[in-house]
Amino acid sequence: MTETGEAPVADFHDVVELHDVVRRFSGRPALDGISLSVARGEIVGLIGRSGAGKSTLIRCLNGLDRPEAGRVVIAGTDITRMDETALQPIRRRIGMIFQHFNLMSAKTVAENVALPLKIAGQTKAARQKRVMELLDLVGLADRAGHYPAQLSGGQKQRVGIARALAPEPLLLLSDEATSALDPETTQAILTLLQDVNRQLGLTILMITHEMEVVRQIAHRVLVLDGGRIVEEGPVARVLASPQTETTRSLLRGLSPVLPLDVAARIAPTGNQALIRLDVYGPAARKPLLAEIETVTGQPPRLVHGGLNDVQGEPYGRLFLALGTADADRITAVIDRLSPEATAVELLGYVPHDL
């Protein structure tokens, strides 16, 4: 996922590296020892509830906020102790988009997009050319002379993206960029970000509280809770088998859970074992149900759940009744499935008619 076909221009692999970053607010840690890396060309989703430290983390990446301990390395350069002046050239290579767009109300669309170029000292002619390219890219060429107040939310975010892309950044930070938008507009913005990632090979770090956003475009997800990364991995794996309560609660609605009436009928004994099977990737394409049948001699019954996909990769959670309550056979099934599945768990026993 990290290869974009673009020739490497500098001798770094990871665009972002954090080592044990700590940031406290009046004694309480907002970031409590965060280490992570984002490779070139990758889209990484950083998800967490509000107050988990997401915003603080993203602000540490361009020096808007400073960690008390640890190191922040951007494109091979340690920025942890840099002063504002030294940070400026680095910030010019990091684009940022915001939940509330943060466009200058007194500037037109074209002037907003040109602002980072003006700040970087580009000539007016060079700026104008680049601005028109970018407005074409985001589909707003006909709005160049409008003011932000005349645009819809989705259009404002497109301007925000064009502005962030203007100085050809090596990293795009997205701070809840779709959280203020309706679902349809969110789709369009996510598609745009994905195109930008594919076409320009741009590295994107996006923070969000919406797992759906991560599911659609992120390659990898990091789950933040209480200032720590509690879970990380490929999106399909984390969606298929969330390991922590935080992830599970963020996934509510995206990952099947047993309906309450079914869960109520699970008993410690009974005539059919009920297992939970989490799978993702190639394993999800295997004839696992047939394999179960070869062990038990009975076709398993799908009680709940199913398969979904993340950017072409299947993941899913299946609740299966095995048609047997024999302990040896159940163990054999679990042993058979374990190498393939992300997780297999015996939940209990249910009647035939469930």
Next chain:
Amino acid sequence: MIYDTFFARAMSRPLFDLLLKGLWETVVMTGVSGLLSLVIGLPLALILVTTDRGGIYQNLVVNRALGWVVNALRSVPFIILLVAVIPLTRLIVGSAIGIAAAIVPLTIAAAPYFARVAEVSLREVDRALIDAARAMGATRPAILREVLVPEALPGIVSGFTVTLVTLIGASAMAGAVGAGGLGDIAIRYGYQRFETAVMVAVVVILIVMVAGMQWAGDRLARAIDHR
């Protein structure tokens, strides 16, 4: 010519000339001290905002000191200030009487006033916009030039209009120390000689001036406001 066409039946020629001179003097006093207040007050406002806690040039010592000076100047009643700064006026203008002399106390009173009014508008600029500019790698002067001032401009224009209107009133008071202008005429002719017609004429002129200024200021503020 204007007199013959419009005012010959309403007032005598000397009175018309007197009012015209007074109007011109008021316009000059208000205009020059207004312009000076803008040139002095806006930087003061920027310093007050940017040196405060969390500002881009945070410096609490400068901030508190400047805040104190501005408050002190604004506490002094204008009529007292007018007399109190006479030595300074003499030093700058060479005389304590006349239009030029009135401009000194008018500016000293109006600049801190405008600074506070402009400060309010500057503080209303969303911090998130300043952060966005910082995230783009903007230098501090660029933040002032590209974000803080343009975003606050509609409010600054409204504040400047209010300052000018206040200056018209204050310039009338300056008439009391022989500065000339409409206020001087109102006091000498209208008040001391009981010439009601002069008083009424002066008041009408002032009302028209203030209304016109407010109208123009409001229009300008609206034209540049794209929020």
